[in-house]
Amino acid sequence: MVLTTARRVLRSLVVIILVTMGSVALLSLAPGSAASVILGENATPAAVAKLNARLGMDRPLWHQYTDWLGHAVTGDLGTSPVTNESVTHAVLSRLPVTLELAAIALTLSLAVAVLLAIVSAAREGSAVDRGATALSSVLLSVPAFIAGPVLIYFFSLKLGWLPVSGWARVSTDGLGANLRGALLPAVSIALTEIAAFHRALRADLVSTLREDFIAAARAKGMSPAYVMFRHALRPSSFSLITLAGINLGRLIGGTVVVEILFSLPGLGQLVVSSIVSRDLVSVQGIVVFVVVAYVLVNTLVDLSYQWLDPRVGKVAAA
Structure with a gap:
């Protein structure tokens, strides 16, 4: 039973990691850059460059992900460049x-x-x-x-x-x-x-x-x-x-x-x-939060099968 639980938790962690990697990569796929999308067509090159640097978009993608993940595991999903509000606070308040x-x-x-x-x-x-x-x-x-x-x-x-x-x-x-x-x-x-x-x-x-x-x-x-x-x-x-x-x-x-x-x-x-x-940072944070919640709920559902019928855990372990 313990081994089955560990396997399911591990699979859930893999899914969460893949989703977070995809959400961070999506910012780099925005036409032009994420900063140009957020600031709009009338933004000056200097303003775009400044916001890109603030968002960390001027660094390699792997560096962006590790930096974002390091903050996310502490509950920091970033700060909205539009409202200057913490994305985590915005999500939790709603x-x-x-x-x-x-x-x-x-x-x-x-x-x-x-x-x-x-x-x-x-x-x-x-x-x-x-x-x-x-x-x-x-x-x-x-x-x-x-x-x-x-x-x-x-x-x-x-x-x-x-x-x-x-x-x-x-x-x-x-x-x-x-x-x-x-x-x-x-x-x-x-x-x-x-x-x-x-x-x-x-x-x-x-x-x-x-x-x-x-x-x-x-x-x-x-x-x-x-x-x-x-x-x-x-x-x-x-x-x-x-x-x-x-x-x-x-x-x-x-x-x-x-x-x-x-x-x-x-x-x-x-x-x-x-x-x-066009607040891409907030959209990214909300998507990650919803996906993590979805995965956690379904992991708990999978684990509940063993309570309903212990034979499920024995079959999975076999």
């Missing part, structure tokens, strides 16, 4: 918004999807199963940029239950106001996640419920609910956990449309504003 949005969306989608999947699998082929499958197909075809305006129209403009846009902070506005502001964007994201989670878990549950050990449990007189939750749900959760881990990592950096639509000060809003202002 990260709570994106994390809360992703966490609420993931929690809602998992809760609804698990319930639907259990009901569908327990009544395979019934009208309830067909209805849940049809609902998941509809939800899967509704992207967040469509669901968001629809939810705003009904729950904000027509009913007036929830705010149209903006973000309320817990420290200043209270938890209630914060959750009211986060609910609509979280639901906009969760709709398609519900469909994906439902399909994955239902398929695995249906397959597991046909196994011999499930038939043996039923033959012993165990209740359907006990068989479902004690014997079937846990070994059927591999695909769901994998999908949830992948989607959580994706949501950390993939809530751009929703954050723009609802005017939320998260990472999505930050990366869009950095791109518009």
